Each structure stands twice: as C-alpha cells, then as structure tokens.
Amino acid sequence: MSTVDVGAGWRRNAALFVTGQTVSLFGSMIVQYVVMWYVTLQTRSAIAVALYAVAAFLPQGVVSIFGGTFADRVNRKALIIAADTSTALATLGLAFLMMNGVTDLWVILVACAVRSVGAGFQQPTVQAVIPQLVPQEHLLRINGLFQTIQSGLALLAPAVAGAVFGAFGIVPAFFIDVVTALLGVGVLLLVTVPTLDAVAGRTTGFREDLVEGARFIQHHAFIRWLMVLFAVIIVLTGSPSFVTPLLITQEWGGEVWLLTALEIAFSVGMLLGGVAVSTLLAKRSRIRLIVLSSFGFGVFSLGLGLAPELWVFYALMFLFGAMIPIFSAPFMTLLQEAVPPEMQGRVFSYVTIVMALSFPLGMVAFGPIADALGVRALLVGTGVLALVVTGVAVLVPSGRSAMRAAAASTPPAEVAAQVEAEVDAG
Known part of the structure; x- marks a missing residue:
C-alpha cells in the first residue's frame, strides 16, 4: 500500500484539524437534537420522525457517491471548507424563515436535506484527510481520541440544546451552529494538508473513479x-435508536429534560467508550473489538425493548452508547490501514453512503412498524436480528479468516491481505 509523508509537524496539524472539526460538529449536533426534539414534540408520530430521518440522511447518502470521488480529485481542505460553509448558510436561512413565522414541517425538512448534502461531501473527506496527517502507527489512537472528543461534545451538546431549546426555542440553536461552523473553517485554514501525487496528476474521468471505488x-x-x-449493524440498531425519544415521550412524558437526559446517558457512554479505545483498548485486536461491539449492539437494543423502568432504559442507553466508539474507531482504522491513500476518499464515500442511506431507508420500514406494533417491539426485533447477523458474520469465510488473523495477532497492516489470500484459496 502506498503511504503519505505526514511530516515532522504532524501533531500540530492533527491537533488543529481535530479541533476545527469537533467545533463544527458541536453546532451540528445541537441542531440535530433540537430539530429531532421539535419534530417529536410537535407531532408525536413515528412517521414524522421517519420523515425527518429521511430528510437528514438520504441526501447525504446520495451525495456521498460523488463526495468521496471529489475528495480523491480536488484539494480536500478546500472541499471541507466549502461543505461547512454551505451547511452554515442553509442553517442561517432556516433561522430567518422560522423567525418570520414559517414553521411548516416541510420547510424544516428541506433545510435538513440541504444540510445533509453538505455532510455528504464533508464526512468522507474528513476521514480521508486523517491518514494524510497522522502516521499509520498512531491511527487507532488518534481515531479513538477523535471519537472521545466528539463524545465529550456529544455529552455537552444535548445539555446545551436542551437549555437553549427549553428557554429560548429552536431558532437560537441555529445561530450557535452558524458560529461554530465559521470557527471550524477558521481553524482549518491553519492546517497544512499534503496534496497527494495521485490527485495532482489524475487523468481519469469522474465516472471511472466512481466505478473504481466500487470495484x-x-x-x-x-x-x-x-x-x-x-x-447491517447500522440498519438494525441505528435506525430504531432514532425512535427511542418517541418511546420516552409516549411512556414517561414529553418534557424536554427527559429527552435531554436520554441523550446525555447515551453521550456519557460514548465518551467513556472513546476513552477506553484510545487508552486501555488501543493495543487490542481491531477485529475483535468490532465483533464484540456488534454483539453488544444487539444485546442492548434487545434490553431497551424490555426495560421496565426509566432508569433501566437510561442505563441501557449508556451501554449502547459505549459500543459506538468501540465499533467505529477500529472500523475506520482498519479501512485507513488497508486502503491506499489515493483510494480512501472513494472508499469512505461508500462508508458515508451506507451510514446515511441506512438511517432513512431503515426508518421508512421501521417508522410504520413502530406506529403499528410499538417502539418496544421494534427494539426487541432488531436486537435479536443484530445478534443473529453478527453470529453469521463470524461464520462466513471472510469472518472466519478475520477471526483467525485476530487470534494470531497478525499486524493490522497485514490483516486484509491475509484474509483475502485465505478466501481466494477457498
């Protein structure tokens, strides 16, 4: 696999990049929470929440097809700045509309869709930039640290969102997002991102690049x-988790603080999971962490559907949140280690597509099921399916080879080649 010379000042570059992106993400998190809560409290309908999920994630999935390919063809730093700026402008426009009394659901959904387009370019590009800034031997630690910082902000974001939304309404949260986006862009301007030789000398067409990533x-x-x-894990556990605020509202009341407490429990779990990945689990097998967390998603989703008391529900959301970085940091690190730098934008575009499309497509199916059978039945069913699918995943040829590589403590950079050689040999 080809490598990138990150330079002696990689720590400064990486620190600035992580800082700028988490500041920008903080504002986006606040908007995500307040809009989701606004739709939930105003409609009390799983179908309406499903429509929000479609607007917030479907455009991102579609655009990601092109976003990652652009990331492999243009200056990645400039692409992130353009995406962040366009998202801030969409948020600003929605704020002015709602200040003037335009609060129709379809207007909010359109604004969410525009924001989603910006994320479709930004997210795969961010993941492709990290290996350009960080030496390979530090990737898992930096990814875990990035996840930990984001989780800390995710802990703060619902508290800020709840305080602002409860005291002042939805519009002030939009202005916070605009300010954080501008700050993120300002910090990113200080980062030096190396230009890949493959980008500077690219002669292939856009369509060829896109097809090459899929191949x-x-x-x-x-x-x-x-x-x-x-x-599969995103569909079976990510989409149903979007309706957990609806379950809180239906069974324990519609106060904003109840929804805030739910998100804080989830975010504390993410924070501690991220700390564990960047410290205690930094030397553990990436593959084993992925499989362990996949089983964990199934167990805790099942538990959420059966939780008899509110405090039990919060505790399970805490554990569910802890599984997020234990899955995502090793997953991203394995891809960064196994995929050549000049291909990473295209590959991470498909990661973003999977993540973005699985939410709205899952909610299209799960929203009506939640309304018809109840949120609890949905959580139980998807939890059981997640356990079954994870069990199957470790039994298929690729899964068995991956587990053997993990048991043999195969160096991370060699895992992909070993698995593919064993699968090709039959």
Whole structure:
C-alpha cells in the first residue's frame, strides 16, 4: 500500500484539524437534537420522525457517491471548507424563515436535506484527510481520541440544546451552529494538508473513479466483509435508536429534560467508550473489538425493548452508547490501514453512503412498524436480528479468516491481505 509523508509537524496539524472539526460538529449536533426534539414534540408520530430521518440522511447518502470521488480529485481542505460553509448558510436561512413565522414541517425538512448534502461531501473527506496527517502507527489512537472528543461534545451538546431549546426555542440553536461552523473553517485554514501525487496528476474521468471505488470494495474480501457488517449493524440498531425519544415521550412524558437526559446517558457512554479505545483498548485486536461491539449492539437494543423502568432504559442507553466508539474507531482504522491513500476518499464515500442511506431507508420500514406494533417491539426485533447477523458474520469465510488473523495477532497492516489470500484459496 502506498503511504503519505505526514511530516515532522504532524501533531500540530492533527491537533488543529481535530479541533476545527469537533467545533463544527458541536453546532451540528445541537441542531440535530433540537430539530429531532421539535419534530417529536410537535407531532408525536413515528412517521414524522421517519420523515425527518429521511430528510437528514438520504441526501447525504446520495451525495456521498460523488463526495468521496471529489475528495480523491480536488484539494480536500478546500472541499471541507466549502461543505461547512454551505451547511452554515442553509442553517442561517432556516433561522430567518422560522423567525418570520414559517414553521411548516416541510420547510424544516428541506433545510435538513440541504444540510445533509453538505455532510455528504464533508464526512468522507474528513476521514480521508486523517491518514494524510497522522502516521499509520498512531491511527487507532488518534481515531479513538477523535471519537472521545466528539463524545465529550456529544455529552455537552444535548445539555446545551436542551437549555437553549427549553428557554429560548429552536431558532437560537441555529445561530450557535452558524458560529461554530465559521470557527471550524477558521481553524482549518491553519492546517497544512499534503496534496497527494495521485490527485495532482489524475487523468481519469469522474465516472471511472466512481466505478473504481466500487470495484475496489467488491474485489477485496476483507473490505467487503467490513462494509456489509457495518451496513447491517447500522440498519438494525441505528435506525430504531432514532425512535427511542418517541418511546420516552409516549411512556414517561414529553418534557424536554427527559429527552435531554436520554441523550446525555447515551453521550456519557460514548465518551467513556472513546476513552477506553484510545487508552486501555488501543493495543487490542481491531477485529475483535468490532465483533464484540456488534454483539453488544444487539444485546442492548434487545434490553431497551424490555426495560421496565426509566432508569433501566437510561442505563441501557449508556451501554449502547459505549459500543459506538468501540465499533467505529477500529472500523475506520482498519479501512485507513488497508486502503491506499489515493483510494480512501472513494472508499469512505461508500462508508458515508451506507451510514446515511441506512438511517432513512431503515426508518421508512421501521417508522410504520413502530406506529403499528410499538417502539418496544421494534427494539426487541432488531436486537435479536443484530445478534443473529453478527453470529453469521463470524461464520462466513471472510469472518472466519478475520477471526483467525485476530487470534494470531497478525499486524493490522497485514490483516486484509491475509484474509483475502485465505478466501481466494477457498
């Protein structure tokens, strides 16, 4: 695999990049919470929440097809700045509309869709930039640290969102997002991002690049296995988690503080999980962490559907949140280690597509099920399915080879080649 010379000042660059992106993400998190709560409290309908999920994630998934390819063809720093700026402008426009009394659901959904387009360019590009800034031997630690910082902000974001939304309404939260986006862009301007030789000398067409990314995933058994497992876990546990605020509202009341407490429990779990990945688990097998957290998602989703008391529900959301960085940091690190730098934008675009499309498509199915059978039945059913699918994943040829590589303590950079060689040998 080709490598990138990150330079002697990589720590400064990485610190500035992580700082700028988490500041920008903080404002986006606040908007995500307040809009989700606003739709939940105003409609009390799983279908309306599903429509919000579609607007917030479907455009991102569609645009990510092009976003990652652009990330492999243009200056990645400039692409992130353009995406962040356009998202801030969409938020500012929605704020002015709602200040003037335009509060129709479809207007909010359109604004969410525009924001989602910006995220479709930004997210795969951010993941592709990190290996340009960080030496390979520090990738898991930096990814875990990035996840920990984001989790800390995720802990703060619902508290800030709840305080602002409860005291002043939804519009002030939009202005916070605009300010944090501008700050993120300002910090990013200070970061030096190396230009890849493959980008500077690219002669292939856009369509060829896009197809090449899909072929790369299809022809590499280990990458394909990771992507399929990721997609299934996101669909079966990510989408139903979007309706947990609805369950709180239906069974324990519609006060904002109850929804805030739910998000704080989830975010504390993410924070501690991120700390564990960047410290205690930094030397552990990436593959084992992914499989362990996949089983954890199924167990805790099932538990959420059966929780008899509110405090039990919060405790399970804490544990569910802890599984997020234990899954995502090793997953991203394995891809960064196994995929050549000049291909990473395209590959991470498909990661973003999976993540973005699985939420709205899952909610299209799960929203009506939640309204018809109840949120609890949905959580139980998807938890059981997640356990079954994870069990199957470790039994298929790619999964068995990956587990053997983990048991043999195969160096991370060699895992993909070993799995693919074993699968090709039959």
